[in-house]
Every structure is written in structure tokens, then in C-alpha cells.
Amino acid sequence: ASAPSSSTVENGEPSSPVEPSDGASVVDVNPPRGTRDFPPEDMRLRTWLFDQFREVSRVMAFEEVDFPVLESEALFIRKAGEEITQQLYNFEDKGGRRVVLRPEITPSLARLVIKQGKSVSLPLKWFTIGQCWRYERMTRGRRREHYQWNMDIFGMPKVRAESELLQAIILLFERLGITSSDVGIRVSSRKVLQAVLNMYSVPEHLFTEVCVIVDKLGKLTREEIEKKLVTIGLSSEAVLGIIEVLSLKSLPKLEEVLGSDVEAVADLKKLFSFAEQYGYADWICFDASVVRGLAYYTGIVFEAFDRDGKLRAICGGGRYDRLLSTFGSEDIPACGFGFGDAVIVELLKEKGLLPDLSRQIDDIVFPLDEELEGPACSVASSLRRQGRSVDLVEDKRLKWVFKHAERINAGRLILVGKSEWERGMVRVKILSTREEFEVKAGELQ
Numbered sequence: 351a352s353a354p355s356s357s358t359v360e361n362g363e364p365s366s367p368v369e370p371s372d373g374a375s376v377v378d379v380n381p382p383r384g385t386r387d388f389p390p391e392d393m394r395l396r397t398w399l400f401d402q403f404r405e406v407s408r409v410m411a412f413e414e415v416d417f418p419v420l421e422s423e424a425l426f427i428r429k430a431g432e433e434i435t436q437q438l439y440n441f442e443d444k445g446g447r448r449v450v451l452r453p454e455i456t457p458s459l460a461r462l463v464i465k466q467g468k469s470v471s472l473p474l475k476w477f478t479i480g481q482c483w484r485y486e487r488m489t490r491g492r493r494r495e496h497y498q499w500n501m502d503i504f505g506m507p508k509v510r511a512e513s514e515l516l517q518a519i520i521l522l523f524e525r526l527g528i529t530s531s532d533v534g535i536r537v538s539s540r541k542v543l544q545a546v547l548n549m550y551s552v553p554e555h556l557f558t559e560v561c562v563i564v565d566k567l568g569k570l571t572r573e574e575i576e577k578k579l580v581t582i583g584l585s586s587e588a589v590l591g592i593i594e595v596l597s598l599k600s601l602p603k604l605e606e607v608l609g610s611d612v613e614a615v616a617d618l619k620k621l622f623s624f625a626e627q628y629g630y631a632d633w634i635c636f637d638a639s640v641v642r643g644l645a646y647y648t649g650i651v652f653e654a655f656d657r658d659g660k661l662r663a664i665c666g667g668g669r670y671d672r673l674l675s676t677f678g679s680e681d682i683p684a685c686g687f688g689f690g691d692a693v694i695v696e697l698l699k700e701k702g703l704l705p706d707l708s709r710q711i712d713d714i715v716f717p718l719d720e721e722l723e724g725p726a727c728s729v730a731s732s733l734r735r736q737g738r739s740v741d742l743v744e745d746k747r748l749k750w751v752f753k754h755a756e757r758i759n760a761g762r763l764i765l766v767g768k769s770e771w772e773r774g775m776v777r778v779k780i781l782s783t784r785e786e787f788e789v790k791a792g793e794l795q
């Protein structure tokens with residue numbers, strides 16, 4: 351690789367290669383544009399966050415699954431103009447196959463459910479945490495990868511599934527110390543939009559496109575949205591009707607406009623009554639403007655937001671009852687959500703909720719001179735076999751070892767010295783109390 355020019359800016363960081371004397375080239379040590387390294391401190395935070403995802407998935411009785419990050423491009427070819435399909439990280443592999451770094455997880459889940467066929471008993475509740483990609487022109491300087499926690503339920507046609515997923519999200523927030531004063535979850539249903547389109551006799555085949563356009567409310571101006579809707583063939587009455595209904599934030603008002611026999615109203619009323627039973631009603635609110643931007647949603651949709659309005663959506667999801675038939679299979683009702691690893695960390699920083707995750711090691715074992723390196727290995731090995739984390743240190747001055755012990759929050763310093771070893775003993779220092787004593791090497795625990 352050629353040494354990048356000194357003016358190259360990668361990930362916003364100037365990469366400053368040193369021109370080596372022998373003329374060899376130096377690789378750019380930054381990760382590829384839009385991607386992140388996870389050095390130990392960042393990795394501890396990521397592992398902690400993923401452990402919270404896993405613990406919530408466990409208490410919700412979901413099973414973990416996983417998929418290749420690389421998928422066939424065909425899984426993501428959709429014609430609804432979604433951002434996600436316009437930013438596919440796609441390429442042709444050496445076998446001439448059209449492949450992508452997956453932009454989302456749901457199509458892989460659907461693929462596996464289809465592949466498993468009759469062998470899966472429904473309902474199935476699966477979760478995964480996986481890296482997702484997009485090829486975004488770096489002009490916007492946004493990331494090209496993030497990790498997403500996904501939870502999906504297949505084979506549960508009623509809104510119980512959505513209420514289960516909402517509980518999972520709220521349990522996660524509670525585990526992180528986030529309250530319903532910090533975060534809310536906007537809930538609506540695409541059937542609201544469907545009912546409005548029916549009122550104005552908008553052809554069914556425009557439904558998905560209308561959803562993708564309306565999802566841009568808040569990102570595009572109202573005029574731009576109206577223009578896009580008219581461009582795809584909606585009458586100005588239909589456009590005004592859509593904008594009016596989607597501005598509703600009261601379920602009773604929605605019932606007044608659409609009538610109580612509309613499925614959307616019945617679903618939402620049931621969901622909000624379940625919320626009372628689950629005990630999370632103060633977390634959720636009806637907001638008809640929520641449609642989410644993925645083409646395949648067919649029913650209830652939801653997204654979590656920070657009430658200060660400083661951040662992008664924290665997570666989002668919804669029902670997608672007709673995704674499998676787009677892959678040529680029999681439909682199975684499904685719903686799920688995706689929860690990214692980036693916005694939530696920004697929120698935790700905002701709220702001062704980042705956990706203290708400093709490194710913790712049980713023991714440092716240190717031979718006081720070279721001839722004791724062997725005994726030090728056997729002491730370290732015995733402690734490790736007991737499950738203790740042991741940092742075996744050599745070729746250092748004792749002063750460095752004490753500083754190192756502080757740096758890695760070691761519990762004990764085990765010193766292997768000549769005179770003690772000859773008596774079958776080692777010296778133990780408890781670093782928190784400075785207490786020091788000798789222990790038989792064979793009885794060290």
C-alpha cells in the first residue's frame with residue numbers, strides 16, 4: 351500500500367505517515383473510512399452494552415442466532431426508494447456473484463426462517479447482535495458500519511408480539527439507568543396510513559412508496575414531502591388528508607377520524623391497554639407521524655427517541671407480515687426491531703450514565719529474579735486453573751510492577767523470591783490494604 355499523502359484525512363483524523371528511510375511504504379494505520387477500531391477501553395464499553403442486550407434477550411426467552419455479514423445482493427433489492435437500499439455496500443465477488451455487506455439483519459432472519467421451513471415451531475423468538483454496513487458518500491462524514499441488536503418474533507399475528515418487543519426495549523433502557531423522563535417510544539401503525547389512502551382511493555401499489563416518503567417528515571420540509579407525494583400521483587386532497595391524519599397524537603382523535611372499526615385503531619387500543627398491564631405505559635405514546643423508513647413494514651411501527659430531541663432515533667421496529675412472500679415463500683406474520691450501538695452511547699454520555707469499566711485483574715505474579723521465572727510460571731498457572739485472572743510479569747523493575755498493578759487494578763501482587771521459594775513459600779501483597787504475608791505456594795488460592 352502506498353503511504354497516504356500527508357494531507358489525507360481518514361475518519362476525520364489526519365493520518366501522518368512517517369516517510370521511512372529505506373523507501374518502503376507505510377500503511378495508513380487508520381481503519382477504513384467510516385469504520386471504527388475498538389481498543390480495549392472502547393471494547394469494554396461495547397462488551398458491557400452487548401451484555402445488556404443479551405441479558406434482556408435472555409429474560410425475554412429469545413434464542414440467539416447469527417448470520418454472515420456477507421449476503422446475496424438479491425436479498426436487499428427493493429424498489430421503494432429507501433435510503434438503506436440506495437446505500438448498499440455491494441460488489442461482485444471473484445466468482446462473479448453480486449453480494450453485499452448487509453445493511454440490516456431482518457432479511458437474513460427471514461431467509462433462515464424460510465430455510466428452516468417446517469422444522470421451526472412457531473412462534474419463534476430470535477435475537478442477534480451484528481455489524482451492519484452502508485456505503486455512504488463520505489461527504490456527510492457519517493459512519494459506514496454499526497452494530498445492531500435485533501429481536502424478532504415470527505408466527506405471532508396479534509399485537510402481543512409488539513408489546514413483547516416494547517417490553518424488551520424498555521427493560522434495556524431501565525438496565526442502563528435511562529428513565530421514561532429521558533426517553534419515549536412513539537407508536538403508530540402503517541394501517542393508519544393505509545386507511546387514509548383507502549379514504550382517497552389511492553392505488554394499493556403506491557402504499558410502500560408513500561410510507562418511505564412520509565417517513566422523511568421532519569427530515570424534509572412539508573413542501574418537499576407534498577411535492578414527492580404529488581409526483582408519484584397522489585391528489586392534493588389525498589396529500590392534505592395524509593398530512594392532517596399523520597399530525598394526530600391522540601388515539602381518541604384518530605378513532606374520531608377513522609372510526610373505531612378500523613384495524614389500526616383496534617390494534618393500537620389493544621397495545622396501549624397491554625402497556626398498562628406490563629407497567630410501561632408511561633414510556634409509550636401514540637404519534638401517527640411514525641411510519642419508519644423500511645419498505646416491508648405492514649402494521650404497528652415504533653421508534654424510541656430522546657425527549658431532549660438532541661439525537662436521532664435510538665431504535666425502531668415494527669410488524670412485517672408480508673416479507674417472506676417477497677422472497678417467494680409462504681408468509682409468516684413477523685415483527686422486530688433494530689437497536690444500534692451508537693446513538694445509545696451518545697445518550698448515555700449525555701445523561702452521565704456511562705459505567706466505570708476500568709480493567710480488573712485478580713493477581714500479578716512477579717519473579718524477583720531471573721532464576722525464579724520458572725516457579726513464577728507454575729504459580730501463575732495454578733492460579734489460572736482456579737479461574738483467577740493472572741498477569742505474569744517479567745523483566746521489569748519492582749517499581750514498574752507496583753505502578754502496573756495500580757494501572758490494571760490488580761487485587762494482589764504475588765512475589766516469587768529466592769529465600770521464600772526455597773521454603774516453599776511466596777509473598778502476597780493485598781494492594782488495597784497493603785497487607786503482606788507469606789503463603790505456601792501449593793496452597794495459594
Ligand SMILES: Nc1ccc(Br)nc1
Nearest residue numbers: 453482483484493495
Ligand atoms: N443500515 C445502516 C447500516 C450502517 C449504518 Br452506520 N447505519 C445504518
